[in-house]
Amino acid sequence: MPALRIQGYVIVSADGMLANADRVMPDALKFEGDKQFFTAALDRADLIVHGRNSYEDQPNSPRRRRIVLTRTIGSIAPDPENPKAVRWNPTGATFEAALDFAGVNSGTVAIIGGPDVFGMFMDRYDTFWLSQAPRVRLPDGEPCFPGVPQHSPQEILAAQGLRAGDRKILDAADDVSVTPWRRAIASRP
Numbered sequence: 001m002p003a004l005r006i007q008g009y010v011i012v013s014a015d016g017m018l019a020n021a022d023r024v025m026p027d028a029l030k031f032e033g034d035k036q037f038f039t040a041a042l043d044r045a046d047l048i049v050h051g052r053n054s055y056e057d058q059p060n061s062p063r064r065r066r067i068v069l070t071r072t073i074g075s076i077a078p079d080p081e082n083p084k085a086v087r088w089n090p091t092g093a094t095f096e097a098a099l100d101f102a103g104v105n106s107g108t109v110a111i112i113g114g115p116d117v118f119g120m121f122m123d124r125y126d127t128f129w130l131s132q133a134p135r136v137r138l139p140d141g142e143p144c145f146p147g148v149p150q151h152s153p154q155e156i157l158a159a160q161g162l163r164a165g166d167r168k169i170l171d172a173a174d175d176v177s178v179t180p181w182r183r184a185i186a187s188r189p
């Protein structure tokens with residue numbers, strides 16, 4: 001799929017969590033600077049991919065084409081509640097088949113969670129945008145990726161061949177930042 005760019009987005013607490021112990025993203029993990037960054041990125045994306053509980057809930061959400069993962073169907077089906085959405089069960093159909101069904105064959109795909117969905121695409125990201133809130137801790141929370149907290153989110157991205165670029169501050173008061181983790185391009189011999 002060379003015509004597609006796969007990008008991941010998450011904001012995590014200092015202990016690598018994307019939600020609290022109730023599997024809910026708490027207000028403590030919501031920051032205006034990160035919200036603006038995330039909103040602008042999704043406005044540029046051609047397709048959003050997420051699990052059934054990870055919608056972004058923004059004013060432009062109804063305009064965005066999306067694929068929603070669910071085990072309530074066998075393979076691929078239209079979403080009866082959203083004409084812009086396709087439901088997909090990866091057990092029954094490939095991602096390429098879901099893309100065809102959604103009518104997207106080029107452009108930028110934004111993967112926005114949850115943890116299992118991030119994990120599924122781990123070997124396919126061109127860039128993973130890791131936002132961090134270092135002053136927030138979510139004990140017993142929901143880890144952002146499979147393998148956290150045994151490994152840090154950064155260790156997991158690095159193990160997939162992604163390399164950290166320059167960190168950008170999104171909210172100076174709380175030291176919230178985003179770091180792009182980009183796939184290293186193999187150099188020619």
Ligand SMILES: NC(=O)c1ccc[n+]([C@@H]2O[C@H](COP(=O)([O-])OP(=O)(O)OC[C@H]3O[C@@H](n4cnc5c(N)ncnc54)[C@H](OP(=O)(O)O)[C@@H]3O)[C@@H](O)[C@H]2O)c1
Pocket residue numbers: 009010011012017018019023024025029050051052053054055069070071072088089090091112113114115116117120142
């Ligand atoms: N901090 C952040 O940046 C961030 C990012 C993303 C999410 N979150 C938050 O984290 C929480 C994530 O919720 P969650 O753990 O329930 O994850 P989720 O991936 O949003 O939703 C889980 C559901 O998605 C479907 N699903 C996931 N993987 C699947 C697979 N491989 N095959 C088929 N269906 C699959 C299933 O739906 P069915 O039950 O319909 O089968 C599953 O019950 C939410 O509170 C969300 O707001 C935070």
